[in-house]
Structures are given as C-alpha cells and as structure tokens.
Amino acid sequence: MNGWISVRVAERREEAEGIVGLVLAPLPGASLPPYEPGAHIDLKMPNGMIRQYSLCGQVGDTTVYELGILLETAGRGGSRHVHEQVNVGDMLDISAPRNLFALVPGEPALLFAGGIGITPIIAMADHLARSGTPYALHYCARTHARIAFRERIAHSHAPHHVHYHFDDVPQTRLDMARVLAEADPQAHLYACGPAGFMDFVIGAARAAGWPEARLHVEHFSAPEGQDPGDAFEIEIAGTGQIVPVASGQSAATALAEAGIEVPLSCEQGICGTCLTTVLAGVPDHRDMYLSAAEQAANDCFTPCCSRARTPRLVIEI
C-alpha cells in the first residue's frame, strides 16, 4: 500500500487489564488527517504485519491519534507485538483513517461495546454527547479490571447514559429484550466486540424486529472454523492466465504463487483492501466488508477469504 503516514509513539499507557493505549503523534510540522467517529487505521508493525485498529481519541483532534489494543493471546501476533515490542519514541507507519462504521448523523443511537469493542464506541459516544444527540452506551466486560477509559467515560457522560455489564456480577447482566423494548423507535444500533457478543446483540435486535438498515456492526475478526471450500480456477481477464485455487488455499495466496500480487491488509475479509473486480462466475462471499446487496451483485470479491460457487471466476487485475 502506498501513502503510509509515519508517526511516533508519543505515549504508551495501561488502559485496563490486558489493554495498552498508544498515543501516536505526527512528525514535526505535520498533522494527521481528520476522521469521523467509528473510523480505523491500518497499523504496520516493524516486522511487516498490518493490523486494523479503531481510533478512540477525541474526534477532531488531528494532533494525535489514540489506539487501544487488547493482548489477544490466541491471535495472529499483532497485538502481542504491540504489547511486547512497541514503546514510546518508536516510529510506526499507519494508513489514513477509513470508516466502515459511521454514525447516522442526528439519529438517536444505542451503542453496545463488548470488551475491546469499546474503542470505536467511545469515540462515537463522545461525539453523540457533544452534539446533543440522544444515546445510551452499554459496555460489557468480563470484570471491572477490564474496563478501559473509565475516567474519560465518567468525565464526559452523564451516568444515566452509561450502563456497565460485568460477566462476574450477575445483577448487571445485559437484558437485551428490555433495552430494545425501551429504546427510541428511531434509534440506530451500533455494536462492536467479539463474535459471540455480536451474535447475541444483533440476534436479539433481529428477533425484536429491528430493520437491517438500523443495525451497524464493526467486526474485529473473521468467524473461525470455516469450511475450506472446493477447488476452483481463476482466469485473469485480458491475459487469459488460469490460476488454480486448491481447497483450503486462499485465492490471494494462489494468485501470489502465480506471480500476481493482490494488495492485502487484514487477510480476514474485514478491511476491503483486496477487493477485486469479478467479470464472470459467482463468488462465494466470506467477507464482512461488503453489504448483503454488494455481495448479491457478484461483481467483486475479497480474494483473501472469499472463494467461488462456480468452477471458474474471471477477474480483472
């Protein structure tokens, strides 16, 4: 990817148990691009890994970006690298912000954060509070010790806007049916957190009849245990080159082995970096980037994770 922005780690702090906060500053004389609540950046580690992290600082502040990074011991190594290797003064490369989780302007909001899912949600909550838009924040965590931004939340949000739910305190259990029933009928629901949490929140909203247009989600990782899928072929439009993709092999890997590089970032179908035009054939969409309507159009796919429902896909590179 071109256009990386060099930043310096200006501050590193322990936000909560297992969560490191990084404050990233631009080079002297430079500033950072503005962003909207819900935006994220790609962070390139010194070892070449690229991972996506939500911006959790004050929207409108282009002097620094803030990230909150949970140590994921079963993850792919990005968070471990940050926790163990990244310190104040280090230089890192980041992308410009992108926003796949934007607030609908002026509409009441019901915010649900599960664990580290608070990072985009806190920026959204701050924005809603400042703009006077009705909102409620439901923050679910395993224990009190794993709550991040506690002082900031207490300082910026009236207590009646904020509801904490702890796994180890049964009285605080999140009663989705009641919360949804009491919500403003025009409210939009925003959820970010682990897959099980998202399934719980979004499943409850769908069961309660909330329309899809009022449900907004930000995923952190792809579902595990996906079917490896059948083998298929990719034809490169223009050259006619045929690239076989084996069962269990990603299309992006097969293309790379054939000397065709597709830009990659998350490699999980979340970021859209690898989005590729499909001219013929039907993709087996496994991403969480395209909307249902975009997937149904079948004119593009994410080769990092998606496959084919037809024996061959013709793509444009």
Ligand code: FES
């Ligand atoms: S690399 Fe992120 S969606 Fe494919």
